[in-house]
């Protein structure tokens with residue numbers, strides 16, 4: 001170390017000196033997913049379905065993997081209105097051989113996988129001391145192992161496929177974590193859910209580093225309270241939570257799934273080409289603090 005001359009060190013790390021690329025790379029092109037194939041777990045409804053619209057709107061074909069027999073009625077609009085290829089596969093992300101067969105079917109039907117969104121998840125709400133081991137294990141199977149297995153299947157395909165103009169190398173993986181990975185939720189009992197989302201943040205950082213040299217970026221979004229069938233059914237069972245959902249965020253409203261669309265496209269597209277291992281909190285400001293205004 002001490003014996004290397006400054007010029008030898010400069011030679012070893014000679015820089016690519018072009019510094020005018022930003023003049024050529026236009027924002028509209030950077031955010032395009034045209035010609036790519038995006039796989040979405042849990043995309044038959046909820047956040048996954050909204051993100052399916054987001055990627056389709058910027059040109060991506062969409063393969064949805066979900067355990068539901070019937071998708072939400074909006075799925076039909078996705079098939080009709082965007083001029084991209086869309087297909088739904090019934091699968092269980094907790095069963096590795098079943099999931100692997102679904103990913104293989106996607107590759108047969110679409111030819112490749114360029115992006116993955118892991119949106120399948122469950123959110124049990126029950127006091128810690130009452131949680132049954134089988135129920136806890138189910139949360140981890142869906143929220144953590146399902147995301148792990150889906151990422152492994154997608155990444156294995158990404159590293160071996162031929163480059164295209166739309167995607168010269170690798171791919172991008174987006175996981176849906178949660179503000180619950182950072183803080184306890186007022187009036188809710190989410191022990192296994194919080195722990196599972198913390199595991200997602202760790203997985204994102206580890207895979208972001210491990211897969212970087214294969215050209216695969218791995219990031220996450222952590223939403224706060226979003227209006228979906230999941231939160232609607234939670235507030236049906238416990239109506240007092242509706243007030244919490246609206247009054248806790250400093251912005252004094254629940255998130256709409258629209259609020260996640262831009263961040264998802266950003267993280268999947270070339271607009272975030274130098275970003276990996278990162279989480280974006282989208283919470284109406286709740287992660288920063290609470291105003292407690294009446």
Ligand SMILES: NC(=O)c1ccc[n+]([C@@H]2O[C@H](COP(=O)([O-])OP(=O)(O)OC[C@H]3O[C@@H](n4cnc5c(N)ncnc54)[C@H](O)[C@@H]3O)[C@@H](O)[C@H]2O)c1
Nearest residue numbers: 042045046047066067092093120121178223225226228230
């Ligand atoms: N809604 C919120 O306020 C909120 C906030 C933060 C994070 N999240 C996270 O976002 C993700 C999506 O939540 P949502 O509100 O859209 O929920 P949702 O219940 O509306 O959708 C989840 C989807 O996952 C699918 N799924 C569940 N188990 C599966 C399995 N074993 N195999 C395949 N698919 C399976 C379901 O069928 C469903 O379509 C979850 O990971 C959730 O934890 C949601």
